[in-house]
Amino acid sequence: METLLYLGCTVPIRNLNYEVSARLTAKALGITFRDIEEFGCCGFPLKSLNVEDMMVTAARNLALAEREDLDICALCNACAGTLNEVAHQVRTNPEIREKINRRLKPLGLRLDGNVKVRNYMRLLWEEIGIEGIAKAVTRPLNGVTLAPHYGCHYLKPSELNVGFDSPEVPRTLSDLITATGAKVINYPSLLDCCGGGLLGMSEEVANAMAVRKLQEVSASGAHALVLVCPFCNVMYEGQQKKIAKSTGIDLKTPVVYYPQVLGLALGMTSEQLGFKLNRIKPKELLEIVEG
Amino acid sequence: MPKINLNELDPEFKHRVAEQPGGEGLKACFACKACTAACPIQPIDKRYDPRKIIRMALLGMKKQVLESDFIWLCSSCYGCQEVCPQNVRFTEVMYAIKNLAAQEACIPPGLTAQRSLLKKHGRLYEVGEFENEKRLKMGLPPIIEHAEDFDVILPDQTVESDRGHSSTSHNS
Amino acid sequence: MSGQVTQSVFLKGVHRIQEEASSKVLILGGDEYGIRIAEVLKNNAFDSTVLIEPNEKYPANPKVEIVQGSIRDISGFMGNFSVQIETLSNVAHSRFGYIVAAQPPHRESKINAFAIHDSKSIYNLSEFKHYLNSGGRLPERKDGWRHIAFFFDLKGSSDVSQFETLVSILDRLETEDRLQSYVFTRNLKVASLGLDARFRYHRQRGVVFFKFDNDDPVINQDENGSVITFIEPLLGEEMELTPDIMVFDEILGPSESLRSILNLIPSSPAFSPYLQPESSRFQGVETPKAGIYAVGPSRGVFDVESLNADVQAVTVYILKASMEKPDLSGKGVASVDHGKCTFCLTCLRLCPHGAIGFISRPEIDPLSCRACGVCVVECPMGAIEIRSLGESTLSTETSSRPIKLIVCAKSGLQAVAKISAGILADVEIIALQCAGNVSAISLLEYFRDGAGGVIVAGCFKGNCASIYGSTLAERRVGYAAEVLTQAGLDPERLEFTSVAGNTPERIVEAIMKIKHRVISH
Numbered sequence: 001m002e003t004l005l006y007l008g009c010t011v012p013i014r015n016l017n018y019e020v021s022a023r024l025t026a027k028a029l030g031i032t033f034r035d036i037e038e039f040g041c042c043g044f045p046l047k048s049l050n051v052e053d054m055m056v057t058a059a060r061n062l063a064l065a066e067r068e069d070l071d072i073c074a075l076c077n078a079c080a081g082t083l084n085e086v087a088h089q090v091r092t093n094p095e096i097r098e099k100i101n102r103r104l105k106p107l108g109l110r111l112d113g114n115v116k117v118r119n120y121m122r123l124l125w126e127e128i129g130i131e132g133i134a135k136a137v138t139r140p141l142n143g144v145t146l147a148p149h150y151g152c153h154y155l156k157p158s159e160l161n162v163g164f165d166s167p168e169v170p171r172t173l174s175d176l177i178t179a180t181g182a183k184v185i186n187y188p189s190l191l192d193c194c195g196g197g198l199l200g201m202s203e204e205v206a207n208a209m210a211v212r213k214l215q216e217v218s219a220s221g222a223h224a225l226v227l228v229c230p231f232c233n234v235m236y237e238g239q240q241k242k243i244a245k246s247t248g249i250d251l252k253t254p255v256v257y258y259p260q261v262l263g264l265a266l267g268m269t270s271e272q273l274g275f276k277l278n279r280i281k282p283k284e285l286l287e288i289v290e291g
Numbered sequence: 292m293p294k295i296n297l298n299e300l301d302p303e304f305k306h307r308v309a310e311q312p313g314g315e316g317l318k319a320c321f322a323c324k325a326c327t328a329a330c331p332i333q334p335i336d337k338r339y340d341p342r343k344i345i346r347m348a349l350l351g352m353k354k355q356v357l358e359s360d361f362i363w364l365c366s367s368c369y370g371c372q373e374v375c376p377q378n379v380r381f382t383e384v385m386y387a388i389k390n391l392a393a394q395e396a397c398i399p400p401g402l403t404a405q406r407s408l409l410k411k412h413g414r415l416y417e418v419g420e421f422e423n424e425k426r427l428k429m430g431l432p433p434i435i436e437h438a439e440d441f442d443v444i445l446p447d448q449t450v451e452s453d454r455g456h457s458s459t460s461h462n463s
Numbered sequence: 464m465s466g467q468v469t470q471s472v473f474l475k476g477v478h479r480i481q482e483e484a485s486s487k488v489l490i491l492g493g494d495e496y497g498i499r500i501a502e503v504l505k506n507n508a509f510d511s512t513v514l515i516e517p518n519e520k521y522p523a524n525p526k527v528e529i530v531q532g533s534i535r536d537i538s539g540f541m542g543n544f545s546v547q548i549e550t551l552s553n554v555a556h557s558r559f560g561y562i563v564a565a566q567p568p569h570r571e572s573k574i575n576a577f578a579i580h581d582s583k584s585i586y587n588l589s590e591f592k593h594y595l596n597s598g599g600r601l602p603e604r605k606d607g608w609r610h611i612a613f614f615f616d617l618k619g620s621s622d623v624s625q626f627e628t629l630v631s632i633l634d635r636l637e638t639e640d641r642l643q644s645y646v647f648t649r650n651l652k653v654a655s656l657g658l659d660a661r662f663r664y665h666r667q668r669g670v671v672f673f674k675f676d677n678d679d680p681v682i683n684q685d686e687n688g689s690v691i692t693f694i695e696p697l698l699g700e701e702m703e704l705t706p707d708i709m710v711f712d713e714i715l716g717p718s719e720s721l722r723s724i725l726n727l728i729p730s731s732p733a734f735s736p737y738l739q740p741e742s743s744r745f746q747g748v749e750t751p752k753a754g755i756y757a758v759g760p761s762r763g764v765f766d767v768e769s770l771n772a773d774v775q776a777v778t779v780y781i782l783k784a785s786m787e788k789p790d791l792s793g794k795g796v797a798s799v800d801h802g803k804c805t806f807c808l809t810c811l812r813l814c815p816h817g818a819i820g821f822i823s824r825p826e827i828d829p830l831s832c833r834a835c836g837v838c839v840v841e842c843p844m845g846a847i848e849i850r851s852l853g854e855s856t857l858s859t860e861t862s863s864r865p866i867k868l869i870v871c872a873k874s875g876l877q878a879v880a881k882i883s884a885g886i887l888a889d890v891e892i893i894a895l896q897c898a899g900n901v902s903a904i905s906l907l908e909y910f911r912d913g914a915g916g917v918i919v920a921g922c923f924k925g926n927c928a929s930i931y932g933s934t935l936a937e938r939r940v941g942y943a944a945e946v947l948t949q950a951g952l953d954p955e956r957l958e959f960t961s962v963a964g965n966t967p968e969r970i971v972e973a974i975m976k977i978k979h980r981v982i983s984h
Contacts, residue, residue: 009414009415010415010416012418013416013418013422013434016425016426016429016431019431020429020430020431035432037435038437040409040414040436040437040440040441041413041414041441045402045405045415046405046406046409048363048386048389048390048393049389049390049393049403050390050393051311051312051313051386051387051390053444053445053446056445057441057445060440060444096312104444106443106444107440107443152366152367152368152369152370153367153369156368156370156372157369157373158373167369167373192331193331193366193368193370195366196366197365197366197367197368198332198366200401200402200405201363201364201401205332205335205336206366208335209332209335294692294701294703295695295700295701295702296703296704297610297645297704298610298704298705302641302643303608318667318668319667321666322697342697343697346697346698347698350671350695350698351643
């Protein structure tokens with residue numbers, strides 16, 4: 001199947017390991033990612049200042065996709081959530097549709113809102129399926145234990161995710177992980193918010209939100225924390241050292257992206273999947289898988 | 292603490308919040324406190340209490356709300372919105388309140404900086420040769436900025452980013 | 464007759480149903496409900512007179528007869544009430560078949576409870592509603608908003624009808640520009656048709672509600688106006704408000720003019736000031752006395768929904784009563800043997816249903832008598848009996864079984880049906896119309912005739928259809944126990960227990976207690 005790959009602002013600059021592993025695994029599973037050069041920011045950082053500005057910014061990307069008559073696959077939870085929300089509003093609310101299109105007119109663009117937006121994991125779940133992934137696995141990750149982190153915008157607002165996953169008892173990411181042969185741990189702070197949205201506002205508060213999960217995963221003995229969003233990465237990987245220092249808790253939690261895990265199970269090397277860029281090396285994990 | 296004089300508050304404020312996109316659900320709140328119970332920020336910073344913020348808005352405490360720094364502590368986790376029995380949609384109400392604060396020129400500087408970046412580069416992170424070289428090494432296609440569109444769709448703002456300063460600001 | 468108010472128990476005229484009176488109804492109270500009742504009755508071929516207090520206002524309404532005055536004297540029974548009405552011009556004497564007490568409630572403002580005095584910008588709820596409906600204007604403000612403060616359910620519980628009035632005022636104020644309403648309350652009373660939805664609508668449109676658990680708001684009043692100081696219940700912060708208008712709720716109670724009707728029912732001290740006891744034995748607009756009906760405030764309900772229901776119910780009850788054929792044979796009701804009567808008037812003063820009157824001698828009205836048997840037992844001469852349709856009223860065959868269980872038809876009889884035969888072995892059940900028909904003598908006679916134990920099961924206090932029938936029964940059980948003690952017999956073999964139709968376990972408990980007593984002694 002063919003879909004547009006939406007990278008957002010952070011992934012293509014700060015999380016190349018995520019992008020590379022996503023592209024490689026998609027190819028291996030028969031998904032064709034197409035790029036649109038004109039894609040820009042989704043607009044999420046503007047929402048607090050002016051909701052309509054955010055909507056127009058998102059609508060621009062959606063209109064470009066609609067022009068190509070293709071769906072969007074995003075790698076960042078915030079991007080996926082923002083684009084999805086705006087597509088939904090434009091599609092269902094005529095007043096908003098008119099307002100947005102009036103502002104898009106100078107660009108020569110128009111949006112009706114008929115663009116499906118999913119993040120990569122949802123696309124895998126819906127298009128390839130757990131059975132499809134399991135079938136494609138050539139190197140099952142036996143002996144590997146992983147801790148999933150869904151993130152807030154993957155599951156909520158729930159009305160945009162009807163029929164996909166539950167915000168209270170989610171399972172899709174766990175299922176995607178177990179399809180690779182790895183084991184999944186369930187832990188109390190599974191549904192915690194990473195606090196990434198607040199890092200710019202107050203580092204103290206943001207770090208306080210990330211502590212519990214890092215502590216639990218660290219103590220659980222899981223080989224890595226599995227993420228699906230670069231925002232969450234900024235907190236759990238980027239801030240891990242600072243948090244360990246300020247709380248005095250010994251944290252040694254390797255952080256990986258799901259496509260990296262999937263890629264290993266599909267037989268790719270850690271080199272190919274950009275593991276060099278993972279700041280906290282998942283040594284044990286790679287030892288088990290690659291020897 | 293001095294007494295708050297209701298006669299000096301703004302009964303119009305709640306209607307203004309409700310008129311912002313996303314703020315419509317504010318007046319449906321009946322103070323059940325499910326939002327506060329679900330909020331991950333509340334245990335960390337007691338000043339951020341969704342139920343209290345709604346109540347302050349409903350009572351017309353415009354100044355206390357818009358000029359506060361705690362309204363910027365919402366992490367938009369949607370936890371409150373999921374549990375609200377009245378469909379207040381508090382995450383969206385917080386955005387509406389923040390939008391009003393922005394109109395009154397009460398904005399944390401970080402956000403204005405982000406906006407400028409978007410207007411200038413169309414992205415939060417500038418993409419130059421260095422970045423594309425790194426991408427090339429990993430077999431990834433280059434990123435080209437298309438900032439001109441953003442300059443068109445994002446209106447000019449002559450807003451002081453410091454709180455409390457009066458300034459001119461206009462929306463589209 | 465002289466000009467004084469005479470004892471209401473004395474009948475004037477003949478004790479028999481007067482044909483011309485039986486289709487006439489006296490309605491006390493001339494607000495919209497009283498007048499509506501008169502209109503509905505008129506459609507059902509009843510003539511009614513609406514009696515309004517001298518200071519009450521009423522709309523000009525040619526469709527029903529309205530008299531302005533007060534009751535000077537009233538007596539009689541259903542089908543034949545004799546009423547003396549004093550108007551401005553004269554005193555008139557009339558006869559009515561039925562009496563409907565539909566007076567509007569007595570209202571007492573809560574302004575005093577807040578220790579402030581009345582002023583131009585202070586209103587009661589009903590006052591304010593009337594003011595707005597007759598085009599009253601709100602104060603103007605050139606700049607800024609106007610603030611109006613309502614006080615509800617503070618300093619004492621308020622009726623739901625008051626909240627109805629408050630909400631209908633909010634309905635009216637919705638269209639006012641730049642007007643902020645605040646409601647200071649303890650609890651919101653929304654249990655009335657559609658009231659909850661209307662309240663939510665106003666909360667949604669921006670009316671502010673403050674709900675206080677403790678620490679009521681304080682009002683300080685001076686020559687310039689009033690300032691309300693309070694601690695905001697949700698924020699915990701101290702706030703103050705200087706309102707343009709303050710509106711207070713009222714305490715509602717029964718009308719003063721119910722007194723003369725209450726005097727017609729000897730048992731009324733047990734349930735006054737309202738005309739209907741609070742128990743479930745009295746449904747709809749029923750009172751203990753036949754022919755007298757209590758509507759709305761007369762029976763302690765003030766809300767629109769109940770009042771509308773009562774207006775409908777009155778006609779149904781009167782129609783039903785008018786269609787019952789009077790059985791003047793005397794069967795199934797109490798009657799006095801005038802040979803034995805000493806005119807002590809005990810029966811008359813005790814009858815819970817006000818069914819006994821005195822002309823030249825005590826007469827029991829067959830339509831009003833409920834055959835409870837209170838008078839039968841209390842008559843010191845044993846001059847009253849209830850003649851049944853069969854051999855004896857409701858008692859089963861006597862046997863030589865050791866334990867006598869006396870139950871009343873309204874409670875114990877139903878409870879006993881749920882008790883297993885095993886427990887009822889050696890128990891003889893005697894069923895009466897009312898426990899009030901149990902005499903101390905009969906209890907002693909059971910023991911004399913060989914009973915091992917006696918249990919009297921009456922209805923719970925406050926739930927007796929004869930108001931104090933079971934209370935009297937309990938007292939008589941006490942007397943009998945005293946006699947047993949003095950005679951050297953075991954008083955613990957005699958027991959009184961309160962029961963309801965769905966509490967068979969209480970009877971079982973009593974039976975087991977007595978059986979144990981019998982065995983162990």
